[in-house]
Amino acid sequence: MRRTLTENVLILGAGLVGSSLGLALTRAGYDVVLWDIAASHALVAAGLGAGRVSDESTDNPDVVVVATPPDVIPGLVAEVLEKFPDAVITDVGSVKAPILRAIDRLAPEHRRYVGSHPMAGSQFTGPLTASGDLFRDRTWVVTPEPENAPADIAVIEKLARDVGARVVTMPAAEHDVAVAQVSHVPHLMSILTASHLRQVPQDNLQLAGQGIRDVTRIAGSDPSMWRQILTSNASAVRHELLEVAQDLAFLIDQLERPEQLEKFLGMGQAGALSLVGKHGQDPIDVLEVTVEIPDEPRALARLFTDIGEAGFNVEDFELTHDQIRQLGYLSISVEREVAEQLRANIVERGWHAWSGSRK
Amino acid sequence: MRRTLTENVLILGAGLVGSSLGLALTRAGYDVVLWDIAASHALVAAGLGAGRVSDESTDNPDVVVVATPPDVIPGLVAEVLEKFPDAVITDVGSVKAPILRAIDRLAPEHRRYVGSHPMAGSQFTGPLTASGDLFRDRTWVVTPEPENAPADIAVIEKLARDVGARVVTMPAAEHDVAVAQVSHVPHLMSILTASHLRQVPQDNLQLAGQGIRDVTRIAGSDPSMWRQILTSNASAVRHELLEVAQDLAFLIDQLERPEQLEKFLGMGQAGALSLVGKHGQDPIDVLEVTVEIPDEPRALARLFTDIGEAGFNVEDFELTHDQIRQLGYLSISVEREVAEQLRANIVERGWHAWSGSRK
Structure with a gap:
């Protein structure tokens, strides 16, 4: 087989996303090497079929995907930019502009780094919950910068498509506003709903039905991971939350005004319906x-x-x-x-x- | 077969809840008669196996269940209290104290009315989405008053158990506070999340994943129905929403304070975990x-x-x-x-x- 640009992929971080990516890329014919600071995670992922465990000395990847918790992404990107002078580097961090700024400080020459963000995950963590279908029909956002070579951007876009994702390209700053709106604010609304249960007597929890379980499902996610995501996107999230706070104050005022209340409920219904359809696809006609x-x-x-x-x-x-x-x-x-x-x-x-x- | 107290049940309202109740009671051996202001709804429910269509002149129920939208419940309860002088009457309204107060004005002698509230439903409406399993393993709250005869309360409790529900008994006012906490506030949090999408550019919606879909699912529910529920429980809901508004203000202040933010996210995670386990059951040991x-x-x-x-x-x-x-x-x-x-x-x-x- 002819060696193509993207034949050999090194994945740093064998958690849910890294391991799932390893499974999906292996299935798509890539040669995948896995590394994790917890060596047993890489072993487990390799055992599940997500690739080979890195032996560091012989790694020679065409592409490196940094799939670690957000706080350590910039340091690792800077490290691999130096270690593998021909590789294209990407990451899977949920907030792009702060990562780019941090890389800029650590490794000013970073034109081989093309940021990206697969919109896929779950409230679970670790390689055991990995799935080779995690990215299928999901959106994978690629956030190129003007200095990136078109061929390098194409390598990352191809990798995303090869695992079944739908590629959306947008600037890092726009991406960060969009995820504040459709991911970070909904996450915090789930957290607010779930944390409010501390005020609720145990007996009253017996009355909880499916609705509150749906609303609070994502609140069960790892607080440390979400702390990293939210602090790094704090200004966009604050902007949206201030709007929500205004809506909440308005709603409290309208509770006994049937017409206005029903109108507001109707706006919520319209919002919910705007999401109907499959992930990353236009609503079904x-x-x-x-x-x-x-x-x-x-x-x-x-x-x-x-x-x-x-x-x-x-x-x-x-x-x-x-x-x-x-x-x-x-x-x-x-x-x-x-x-x-x-x-x-x-x-x-x-x-x-x-x-x-x-x- | 010996005629028991609860053999013949008249259900007023053949929507999702009324039709599902008809299916479940028919399966449990009850003789069910259905009535709906939209005669075709009763016909459809009967066609699905939820009972016989009422011919009004010969109805002689032992129990009447009023399963209509909340606004018309008190009037119908008063009407059937007079029309069927030996029947026990209940309803399935989501807010109990205001219904009781309204009945008190319309029919001061209402000791045969025992309020109740099955904690089951969906974002769908109408008899077509009915299911005989709707109440299985769900909580059915019965809210008796001091003037109710124990035998009448027992009739309603038996009916709830006969459709697979778990009976919880509590005073109407306590029930209304509990549903504000575990149902109405989560509903409004879902509405706030979904209605905020009106501020989000269409392009950014492409990045929406499963999380926001879960949080906003119940926002798709019928605005008119929820307007009726919320206005009748406005004071309890306001009390809870003011607490949420305080939490939201606190959260906005903590967005760049990693330790406090992670602690708050942890409270949300703990709240979400407190709901783990099956509906109406204690968490699994x-x-x-x-x-x-x-x-x-x-x-x-x-x-x-x-x-x-x-x-x-x-x-x-x-x-x-x-x-x-x-x-x-x-x-x-x-x-x-x-x-x-x-x-x-x-x-x-x-x-x-x-x-x-x-x-």
Whole structure:
């Protein structure tokens, strides 16, 4: 096999992200070498199939990925820039501009460093929870600087695509504002909700349902890791949190004003719906197929059987009714390209059905 | 079959909760009659197997469950108290004290009304999303008043247990404070997170991952329903939100103070962990079984195979390492009663393992 630029990858840090990357790159045909300050982590990751353990003396990587906790990333990047004078270096840190500034101080010549940030992880840590599918269909942000060589940027972008991620390119500062908005603030809202439970008597926790569990899931993440992320992005996070604090004060004022309150709840609903669709993809383009449900006892069960047998992936459905005609209507949301097919299929089975845009 | 007190149940409102209750009660052997202001909803629910459609003239229920939106509950309770002079009446409203006060104004003689609140639902609405398992292992709060007859309270408690719920009894006012804490405030935190997305450029939404989706899931719920819930519990919710607002102000101040910030994140983590365990149950009592992982390439994979073949349900696991001896340790959390069995089983397969309390 011809040796390509990105054949040999050294991953520094065999935690959840580093080990998962090792698994995914190995599967994609890369030769992966793993190193971790805790040698047993690299051993475990290698044992799971994420690569070979580094023996340091013979490492000669084309690409180095620094996948350690944020605080030690700049020092390691500076070290490998010097140690491997031909390698392209990237990292997986969650905040890009402060890392770049720190590297700038430690190793002023850093044009072979191309920052990046795979938007993937979990509330777990360590190589045991690694998965070769961690990056599949997720966004991997690459944050190049003007001094980076296009070929080096391309190497990192290819690596991200080779593990199934969707590459988004943006400047480091913009990236940091975006993650404050869609990751760091939601994390802190989860923390605020969960930490407020310290004020709640144990007996009242019996009433906790699925809702609060969803809202507080990410609050279970490692406090030390998140302290590093948040302190390094403090000014962007503060800006967003001050907006949230204003919203919260407004909301407290509106609690007994039904109209204003419902309007605010509607803004929340709209925000939640704006995230519907798959990770890192545009929202799915759906059409509604509406079916008339005659006034017969088993009509609906029969309709569901028919839809099921037609084998379409139903994204959502809603029941509406006509008070005067005493008829029910089932609106089924499906991807635009299959809507007509579903409609035809249902009509063939004897139903009245039509399709159109979602209300 | 002998006619028991709770044989015939009339459910008013065939939405998600009413229809699910009809499915569950029918399965438990009750004779269920359904009514909804939208007749097609009752038809659909009946079609799914949740009971018979009411014909109003011949209804003669032993129990009436009012499962409508909160705003119309008091009026319907007053109406059925008069219409069915021998029936026990309950409702499923999310806030109890204001409903009780409203009923008191409409029908001063209401000793046959026993308030209750099943802690179950979803972000969906309508009979199509109904499930006969909606109440299984969930908490169903019953909020009796001094004037209620013990036999009437028992009827409602039995009905809740018959659909698989775990009954918790508490006064209406206490219930309302508890739901403000574990349901209404988390809902509003989800709303604040989701509504803040209106400030976020579309391009930045590409970076949204699973975390924000979890936090904002319940914000997708029906704004009109939640407006009714929140306005009727406004004073308890305000009290809690003012505490959250203080926490938020504190948090904004600590963003660049690593120690204090990490401490606050730790409080959030502790709060999230306090909810671990199944709904309406005490947290699972777990022990840790720790296994030494020798320095061999496939040791960990082999260990996982052995644990898998032993057939235990692993709640959690963590990898630690000994820097000096270059050994890894796998700590496996399992329920206390099976820990010793797991340890023995693993030792039998040649591993060094011991068990003890979770750190």
